[in-house]
Amino acid sequence: MRKVHILWIMILALALVTSCFKDKNFEAGFDGEDSSSRVVPERRQSYSTRRVMIMISAGYNSLSSYLKEDLKELENGYLPEGKYFSSDVLLVLARTPETYGRYSGKEPTVLYRLYSDKVSGTVRKDTLQVWDGRIICDAATINEALTYIYREYPAKSYGMVFSSHASGWLPEGYYSDPSRFEPESSFFGLRSIGQDMTPSGGVEMGIKDFAAAIPMHLDYLLIDACLSGCVEVAYELKDKADVIGFSPTEVLANGFDYNGITNHLLGGPEADPVAVCRDYFEFYNSQTGSNRSATITVVDTRKLDALAAVCKDLFNSYSTQIQNLNGNRVQGYFRNDRHYFYDLKDILVQAGVPDAQIKSLDTALDNCLLYQAATPAFLGIDLLRVCGLSMYLPSMGTTFLDNYYRNNISWNNATNLVK
Numbered sequence: 411m412r413k414v415h416i417l418w419i420m421i422l423a424l425a426l427v428t429s430c431f432k433d434k435n436f437e438a439g440f441d442g443e444d445s446s447s448r449v450v451p452e453r454r455q456s457y458s459t460r461r462v463m464i465m466i467s468a469g470y471n472s473l474s475s476y477l478k479e480d481l482k483e484l485e486n487g488y489l490p491e492g493k494y495f496s497s498d499v500l501l502v503l504a505r506t507p508e509t510y511g512r513y514s515g516k517e518p519t520v521l522y523r524l525y526s527d528k529v530s531g532t533v534r535k536d537t538l539q540v541w542d543g544r545i546i547c548d549a550a551t552i553n554e555a556l557t558y559i560y561r562e563y564p565a566k567s568y569g570m571v572f573s574s575h576a577s578g579w580l581p582e583g584y585y586s587d588p589s590r591f592e593p594e595s596s597f598f599g600l601r602s603i604g605q606d607m608t609p610s611g612g613v614e615m616g617i618k619d620f621a622a623a624i625p626m627h628l629d630y631l632l633i634d635a636c637l638s639g640c641v642e643v644a645y646e647l648k649d650k651a652d653v654i655g656f657s658p659t660e661v662l663a664n665g666f667d668y669n670g671i672t673n674h675l676l677g678g679p680e681a682d683p684v685a686v687c688r689d690y691f692e693f694y695n696s697q698t699g700s701n702r703s704a705t706i707t708v709v710d711t712r713k714l715d716a717l718a719a720v721c722k723d724l725f726n727s728y729s730t731q732i733q734n735l736n737g738n739r740v741q742g743y744f745r746n747d748r749h750y751f752y753d754l755k756d757i758l759v760q761a762g763v764p765d766a767q768i769k770s771l772d773t774a775l776d777n778c779l780l781y782q783a784a785t786p787a788f789l790g791i792d793l794l795r796v797c798g799l800s801m802y803l804p805s806m807g808t809t810f811l812d813n814y815y816r817n818n819i820s821w822n823n824a825t826n827l828v829k
Contacts (some may be wrong), residue, residue, distance in 0.1 A: 415471070418507055418508055419733050421590040424742065426470040430504070430793040435547040437629065442759070444625060445579065450498060450588060452674050452685050457565055459496040460496050460497060460498050460499060460563075460565045460566065460644040461498045461499070461565055461566060461567045461568070461569070461681065462466060462498070462499045462500075462501065462554070462559065462563050462567070462568045462569070463498070463499070463500050463507075463568075463569050463570075463571070463675050463676055464501050464502075464503065464550070464556070464569070464570045464571070464750070465481075465500070465501070465502045465503070465504075465570075465573070466486065466503045466546070466570065466572045466574075466696065466804050467502060467503070467504040467505075467574075468501075468504075468505075468547050468572070468573065468575075468604040468605065468606070469480055469503065469504065469505065469506040469507070469545045469573070469574065470506055470507055470513065470545065470546060470547075470572035470605070470606045470607055471513075471574070471575055471607050472511075472515070472575075472603045472607075473573075473574065473575060473663060474506045474507050475510050475667070476656065476663045476664060477506060477573055477719040479507055480573060480628075480665065480666075481488070481502065481504060481668075482669075483668035483669045483670070484500075484502070484524065484668045484669075484672065485533050485655075485745065487668065487669045487670055487671065487673060488672045488673040488674065488676060488677040489524055489526040489533060490525055490526065490676055491525060491526050491527075491528055491529065492525030492526065492527065492534060492536075493527075497525070498541065498676045499523065499525075499563050499565065499745070500523065500524045500525065500672060500676065501521065501522070501523050501524075501559055501563070502523075502524060503519065503520070503521045503546065503552075503555050504519070504520055504667070505517060505518070505519040505520070505523075505545070505546040505606070506715060507607075509746065510514040513607035513608060513609065514579060514609070515543060515545075515608055515609065515798045516542075516543055517543075517728060518540050518541055518542045518544065518546070519540075519541040519544045519551055519591050520536045520537060520539070520540050520541075521537075521538045521539040521540075521547045521553075521555050521558070521559075522535050522538055523535070523536045523538060523784050528633075536554070538558070538560055538789045539555065539561075540553075541555075544609075544688065545606035545613055546565065546603035546606060546615055546739060547574065547603075547605055547606045547613060548613075548615060548820075549616070549622065549623040549797075550623075550801075551620035551624075552623040553622075553623035553625065555672060556623065556624055556625050557625050557717075558625065559626075560625050563711075566811050567629045567681070568626050568627070568628050568629065568630055569629045569630040569631070569632075569675060569681055570624075570628050570630070570631050570632065570651070571631075571632045571634065571637065571666070571671065571675075572601070572603070572604070572632070572633050572634065572635065573633060573634040573665060574604040574605055574634075574635050574665075575604065575605040575614075575620070575631065575634035575636065576603045576604065576635055576636050576637060577600060577602050577614075577636065577816075578602060578636075578637040578638060578639075578640045578642070578749055578750065578751060578800070579602060579617065579640055579643055579646075579750075579802065579819060579821075580602050580644060581602065581643035581776055581814060582602060582613075582614040582616070582764040583612070583614070584811075585637075585748055585750075586612075587734075587809075591810055593802075598775075602615075602616060602617050602643075603615050603616070603633075603635065603638070603643075604620075605618055605634075607799070610689075610715070613741050613775075617627070617642075617643055617646045618646060618818070619640070619645070620647075620815045621647050621649075622769075623648055623759065624650045627650065627652075627653055628652070628656070629651070629653065629681055629818050630651060630652065630654070630675075630681060631650065631651035631653070631654050631655075632655040632656070632666070632683055632686060633653075633654070633655065633656040633657075634657075634661060634665040634666045634685070634815065635657075635661060635662050635745070636657070636659070636660040637657070637658070637659065637660060637751055637800075638656035638657060638658075638743075638798040639656040639657045639658030639659075639705065639706075639707045639743075639756055639799060639800060640658060640751060640801060640802075641714075641717075641799045641800070641801050641821055642802065642819050642820075642821045642822075643656065644709050644711060644799065644819050645714055645718065645820050645821040645824065646821070647711070648711035648712075648715075648817075649711075651682050651709060651711060652710065652712060652758075653708060653710060653711065653780065654708070654709045654711055655683050655684075655686065655687045655707070655708045655709075655781075656704065656706075656707060657704070657705050657706055658679075658705050658707060658743045658751065658753075658796075658798065658799060658800040659703075659704075659743045659751075659784075659788045659791070659793075660745070660788070660789070661704075661745075662694065662701070662703060662704070664672060665690075666686060666689075666690050666742075667686075667689050667690060667693060668819070670689055671686050672687075673790060674686045674689070683708060684708050684780055684781045687706045687707075687708050687781055687783075688781060690704065690706055690803065691704050691706045691783040691785075693783050694785060695783075700789055700790075702783050702785050702786075702787075703785055703787065703788040704783075704784070704788070705743070705784040705788060705796065705798075706781070706782065706783055706784075707779060707782040707798035707799060708779065708780040708781040708782070709778055709779060709780065709782050710777075710778050710779075710798075710807075711778075713774070713778035714778055715824070716774050716777060716778070717775065717777075717778050718824040718825050719774075719784070719823070720770050720771055720773075720774040720823065721771070721774075721825045721827075722753045722825040722826055724771065725825050725826055725827050726765055727763075727767075727827060727829065728758065728761045728762065728763055731761040731762050732757065732758075732761050732804065732805065732827075733804055733805055734805055735757065735760060735761050735805045736805070737749055737796045737803055737805060737806035738751065739760045740752045740753065740756050740757055740760050740803060741753035741793070741795040741796060742758040742791065742801045743792060743793075745789060745790070745791060746808070749803075749806045749812070750802060750806075750807070751800035751801075751802075752800060752801060752802075752806070753795060753796060753797055753800060753801075754797055754799045754800065754801040755768070755772075755775065755795070755797035755799075756773075756795045756797070757801060757803055758771060759795070769793045775797055775798070775799075779797075779798050781795070782796070782798030784796045784798075788823065801821075801827075802815055802819075802827070802828075804827065804828050810827050815827075815828045816828045816829075
């Protein structure tokens with residue numbers, strides 16, 4: 411009888427141990443691994459310990475060779491160890507053509523996990539999801555991928571890096587060919603971030619659609635793409651990310667330092683998006699000639715409503731001056747006469763706002779800008795009066811753009827820039 415009792419006790423004890431470690435999220439920590447090699451996780455929920463970094467590499471376009479190189483650099487940098495359930499997680503959503511310049515549309519969008527296998531000393535890449543022939547710059551694709559991540563990788567925090575083409579707050583296609591949007595009846599859509607090439611042309615994604623596709627709140631969102639550093643983009647994304655880093659000018663093709671980016675975002679106790687942006691600026695600022703060209707801004711989006719309140723008062727008080735302002739007097743961030751991105755502060759300074767009121771604007775900007783830097787020039791554009799955020803200047807716009815801005819831009823709803 412004693413042996414029977416001992417046996418039942420052992421069976422009961424084994425059942426209790428097994429139930430202690432049963433977790434519906436356990437599988438998500440070990441995608442692609444053999445169950446026999448799994449390490450029993452610590453007795454704590456993953457969402458209280460681990461962080462998830464998401465890299466979206468939308469390179470199905472003329473940037474494909476650069477973005478492929480970025481992903482190789484990512485593998486060379488710091489990688490979290492995938493062995494433990496509580497380990498931080500690095501996930502990549504990417505699409506690039508097999509051959510530069512050839513866009514058959516057949517290549518898939520792929521979500522995979524990158525991590526370090528400390529036992530073998532190798533980099534592991536586990537494919538998690540594949541979307542055959544699906545473009546990556548599509549709200550449905552982005553939402554499906556991010557929803558999968560949010561469900562399968564519960565974490566205490568999420569952050570995102572987005573790399574591709576972009577054109578700020580402008581509608582899809584307007585930057586490359588404004589003529590097809592004028593007159594107003596030629597309007598094609600509300601799009602401005604990312605690009606997939608197709609046999610019939612480029613397809614882009616709307617900032618509003620992009621924001622709506624993100625199911626989780628992000629600690630940070632770093633946008634490695636041209637002309638994204640405008641107040642309109644920041645305000646559109648303010649409820650999705652606490653911190654946004656981006657450039658008000660174009661971005662040279664090499665973009666961020668992907669060898670070191672994970673060290674700043676996953677290597678320390680807390681993610682440091684400002685350090686990523688500082689590294690970016692310091693690298694380009696150390697170059698010579700036209701390669702010394704960079705602007706970067708990091709915004710605390712939780713302070714944007716205070717900035718909007720100050721701007722609304724100033725826009726209303728100096729509406730006539732702003733509407734009649736000569737854009738040649740205002741600091742621009744654009745080249746090739748694409749005059750849609752002017753310095754927010756300099757617009758108001760050149761409109762004649764007195765110093766006493768400019769001080770209230772400075773206070774609001776100082777509160778919301780965590781970091782901003784600019785080289786003396788960007789590919790021939792002198793950067794003399796830079797606050798770090800660009801904005802639309804109605805006097806240099808068109809009837810089409812005014813109507814678009816009035817009806818589709820959240821910053822305008824908050825500030826009444828275009829009446």
